Amino acid sequence: MTTLVRRRVWGPLVAFGVCAAVVLLAQVPYLRNRLFYVWDDSAVQFMPTWHHLGQRLVDGDWPPLLDVDGWMGGNLPAEALFGIWNPVNLGNYVLVSRFDDLALAALVVKSEILALLALGVYLVCREHGAGRGPSAVIAIALPFSGFTLYFDTATWVAGLMAFAWLPYTWWAARRAARGAASPLWAILFGALAVTTGNPYGLLGVCVVLGALLVENRLRRDRPALVKLFLIGGLVALFVPLVYLPLLGTSSVTMRAGQGFASDGILMPRLSDLLSMSMPSHRPMIRTFNLDYRLHTPGVYFAWFLVPLLPWLHWRRLRERWRELSGVFVVATVYALLAVGPSNMWMFRFPLRHLEVVYLAIGVLFAVAFTGGPRFDHVRRRVALTAAALVLSGYLTFAAQPWQWRQHLAALALLTVGVAVAVALARFVRPPATYAALVAGVAAALAMQTSWFPANLDVAAYGFPRSVSELKRQALPHEGTTFPVGTVLPGNVGLVADLKSTAAYSGMSFREFGVATCMSYHGTTCPASFGRILAPTAVDGRPLVDLLRVGTIVVQNDVLPDVQPPPGWRIGDRTATHTSLRREQPLPWPGGRLSYASPGVRVSENVSPDDRDESVRFTKDRGPGQLVFARLAWPGYRAEVGGRELTTRQGPAGVLVVDLPADVEGGEVKIRWTPPGLGLGAALALAGLLGAVVYALVSRRRPRRERPAPAAEAPQDLAVANA
Incomplete structure (x- = not known):
C-alpha cells in the first residue's frame, strides 16, 4: 500500500518538476537575447500571423480561412502550417494577441510548447521501462538540444509544435496496443500532431505507428496489431481536412525547393553524432548562405550522453530487444532521412530529422541508465570515458581550432560533470546523480547562449518587438500598399495595420509572384515598379488598378529618385523610402x-x-x-x-x-470555399466519432493488459548493480 501511494505521489511530482525545470531553463536564452525567440521566420511569419489570427478569433472569426489582404499568404488552409484546425494552436494564437510585446509573447508560448514536449518525452521513456530519474533527465535535456532550440524553437516553431505531439502519440498508442489505456488518447494525440499542419508531424505519426507494428509483429501480438491498424486508420481520417486544400491549390502555387534534389544544405553526417555531447561543436554542415559550417551547435544533444556510454547497462537493451524494437526502428528510419537527400517533395533540410533520432536515442539511454551507472570494471569504464572525451574534444577542435577556449570550457564541463555524477551515484544515491545531470544541462545551456546568443545561420530582422511601436513606425499609407524592395517583409504588416500586398507564403501564388517580381517572403525587385504600372490585357488597365493599390512605397536604395506616374503624387519622402499616393480615390469602396x-x-x-x-x-x-x-x-x-x-x-x-x-x-x-473542405470536415468528424465509439467498445471488452517493462528503480546501489 505504501509503495502504491508513493508511486501515485512521486509520478505526478516528477512530471511537474520536469515541466517546471524546462520552463525555467527556457528563460535563459531570452535573458541572453530578448529577440532569441523572434528570429527569422518567427519574426516575419509566425508571431505576426499568430497575433493577427488571435485577434480575428477574439472578434468571432472562426475558422479563419481566408485573408484577402494577405494576398499570397492569405489562403490559410492551403498554407497548412498555421494549423487552423488544431485547438491548442488556436488557443495560443488568442494568447499571443493579448500581448503588445511579441518577444515576450514568443517566450511564453514557446516555453509552454517546450514544457509540453518535455512531458511527452518523459512519458514515452517511462512507457519503455525507464526509471523516473533517467526519464526526467532526458526529458529536460532534449528540448534544449541544438536543432530543437536554435532552429525549431527560435525560428521554425511550426516544426516544434508538430514534434511536441509525437512522443504523446507514441506513448498513448503503445499503451493502447498493450491494453493499458483507451485508444481514444492515441487517436486524439495523433490528430493533434496531424492538425498542426506541418508535414513532419504527419510523417512522425506514420513512422511511430509503423514502428509499433514492427514491435508487436515481433512479439506476435495479433490483438495489438489490430488495435494499431484501427488507430492509424482513424488518425488518417483527419489528414484530408488538413491537406486537401493544399493539394487543391497546387495548380496555382509553387514552393521553393520542392521536388527531389540534394544541394547539401543542412545535411548532417552520421559522424557528427560523435560530437553530440560537445556544447561548443559547430558541425561542418552547409548553410543557407553557402557557408561550410553552422554558426550554432546544430547537432548537440546532451552533454552527458557520450561520456556516460561506458557506464550504461547495455545488457538490458540486448535482453529486451523485442520490447525496444520500435525504438530501434524509429532511430533507424530517421537516421536514414537525416543524411539526405536534402529535398524530398515537402520535406527539406534533413537536419530537421535529427531531433527524432535523439528522441529514440534518449529513450534507449534512459532505459540503459535506469538504476544509475554500473560499477564493475571501473578502471575500464574510466578509460573508455576518457577516450570518448578526448575524441569528442579533438573532433570539435579540428572543426574550428580558433575557438579553443570555448572547447576547453566545454570539455571541462563534461569531465567535471561526469566525474561528479558518477561519484554521487557511487557514494550517495542515484537521485543525486540525476540532479547533477540536470544541473549540467543548465550549465551547458548557459555556455551555449553566451557563445551563440542567436541563430546566425538564418535571417535576422531588426523589427521592434512592440506591436504599438510597429504601428507608430509604419509608413503613412492609404488603402492597399504595394512595396518596392523591403518595406516590412513577410507578415509584419499584419500587426502594423498595414494592408500590404507583401506576405510570407510557404505556397506562393505563381502568377502573382511572377507578375509582380515578388519572392515568397514578400520582397520585390526594382522591376516590380514598372510591372505594376504597365498596361494589362484588361482594357489596358495597369495592374496597380486591378489590385486596388492606394499607396506605393519605394525603397530608395532599390529605386533611387522615383518619380510619380500620371494620376499619382508623392505622399512622403524620407531618407529610406518614398511613398506615392493616388490623386483620385478608387471607385466602389464597399468591396473589392x-x-x-x-x-x-x-x-x-x-x-x-x-x-x-x-x-x-x-x-x-x-x-x-x-x-x-x-x-x-x-x-x-x-x-x-x-x-x-x-x-x-x-x-x-x-x-x-x-x-x-x-x-x-x-x-x-x-x-x-477551400477545395476539399466539405469532404475533409466530414472525414474528420467521422474519425472523431469513430474514436469515441472505438473507445466505448474497448471499455466494454475485458482488458487484456500486457504488463509494461518493469522500470528498475532500486533503493540502493547494491540492488542497482546486482
Whole structure:
C-alpha cells in the first residue's frame, strides 16, 4: 500500500518538476537575447500571423480561412502550417494577441510548447521501462538540444509544435496496443500532431505507428496489431481536412525547393553524432548562405550522453530487444532521412530529422541508465570515458581550432560533470546523480547562449518587438500598399495595420509572384515598379488598378529618385523610402471590385467578409466581365440568379468573373470555399466519432493488459548493480 501511494505521489511530482525545470531553463536564452525567440521566420511569419489570427478569433472569426489582404499568404488552409484546425494552436494564437510585446509573447508560448514536449518525452521513456530519474533527465535535456532550440524553437516553431505531439502519440498508442489505456488518447494525440499542419508531424505519426507494428509483429501480438491498424486508420481520417486544400491549390502555387534534389544544405553526417555531447561543436554542415559550417551547435544533444556510454547497462537493451524494437526502428528510419537527400517533395533540410533520432536515442539511454551507472570494471569504464572525451574534444577542435577556449570550457564541463555524477551515484544515491545531470544541462545551456546568443545561420530582422511601436513606425499609407524592395517583409504588416500586398507564403501564388517580381517572403525587385504600372490585357488597365493599390512605397536604395506616374503624387519622402499616393480615390469602396467592362454599370459592391462579395449591376446585351482585387484561388464560385458563372485568373492571377451575353442585370454573388473542405470536415468528424465509439467498445471488452517493462528503480546501489 505504501509503495502504491508513493508511486501515485512521486509520478505526478516528477512530471511537474520536469515541466517546471524546462520552463525555467527556457528563460535563459531570452535573458541572453530578448529577440532569441523572434528570429527569422518567427519574426516575419509566425508571431505576426499568430497575433493577427488571435485577434480575428477574439472578434468571432472562426475558422479563419481566408485573408484577402494577405494576398499570397492569405489562403490559410492551403498554407497548412498555421494549423487552423488544431485547438491548442488556436488557443495560443488568442494568447499571443493579448500581448503588445511579441518577444515576450514568443517566450511564453514557446516555453509552454517546450514544457509540453518535455512531458511527452518523459512519458514515452517511462512507457519503455525507464526509471523516473533517467526519464526526467532526458526529458529536460532534449528540448534544449541544438536543432530543437536554435532552429525549431527560435525560428521554425511550426516544426516544434508538430514534434511536441509525437512522443504523446507514441506513448498513448503503445499503451493502447498493450491494453493499458483507451485508444481514444492515441487517436486524439495523433490528430493533434496531424492538425498542426506541418508535414513532419504527419510523417512522425506514420513512422511511430509503423514502428509499433514492427514491435508487436515481433512479439506476435495479433490483438495489438489490430488495435494499431484501427488507430492509424482513424488518425488518417483527419489528414484530408488538413491537406486537401493544399493539394487543391497546387495548380496555382509553387514552393521553393520542392521536388527531389540534394544541394547539401543542412545535411548532417552520421559522424557528427560523435560530437553530440560537445556544447561548443559547430558541425561542418552547409548553410543557407553557402557557408561550410553552422554558426550554432546544430547537432548537440546532451552533454552527458557520450561520456556516460561506458557506464550504461547495455545488457538490458540486448535482453529486451523485442520490447525496444520500435525504438530501434524509429532511430533507424530517421537516421536514414537525416543524411539526405536534402529535398524530398515537402520535406527539406534533413537536419530537421535529427531531433527524432535523439528522441529514440534518449529513450534507449534512459532505459540503459535506469538504476544509475554500473560499477564493475571501473578502471575500464574510466578509460573508455576518457577516450570518448578526448575524441569528442579533438573532433570539435579540428572543426574550428580558433575557438579553443570555448572547447576547453566545454570539455571541462563534461569531465567535471561526469566525474561528479558518477561519484554521487557511487557514494550517495542515484537521485543525486540525476540532479547533477540536470544541473549540467543548465550549465551547458548557459555556455551555449553566451557563445551563440542567436541563430546566425538564418535571417535576422531588426523589427521592434512592440506591436504599438510597429504601428507608430509604419509608413503613412492609404488603402492597399504595394512595396518596392523591403518595406516590412513577410507578415509584419499584419500587426502594423498595414494592408500590404507583401506576405510570407510557404505556397506562393505563381502568377502573382511572377507578375509582380515578388519572392515568397514578400520582397520585390526594382522591376516590380514598372510591372505594376504597365498596361494589362484588361482594357489596358495597369495592374496597380486591378489590385486596388492606394499607396506605393519605394525603397530608395532599390529605386533611387522615383518619380510619380500620371494620376499619382508623392505622399512622403524620407531618407529610406518614398511613398506615392493616388490623386483620385478608387471607385466602389464597399468591396473589392476593381474593374467592370464597358457596358456594365455597377450600382452596388459589398464585401461583408473575406470569403463573400456581391455586385449589383445592369449591362448592355453582350458578354461582360468583372475583375476583383482577389487572387483566384481554386474554390471560388460565382452565380447570378441561381446561374453559375465562369471564374478564372486574370493578370497576376486576380479573380475574373465572366458575365453571360444574355444576362442584362442582377446580383452577382461570390463565395470562396477551400477545395476539399466539405469532404475533409466530414472525414474528420467521422474519425472523431469513430474514436469515441472505438473507445466505448474497448471499455466494454475485458482488458487484456500486457504488463509494461518493469522500470528498475532500486533503493540502493547494491540492488542497482546486482
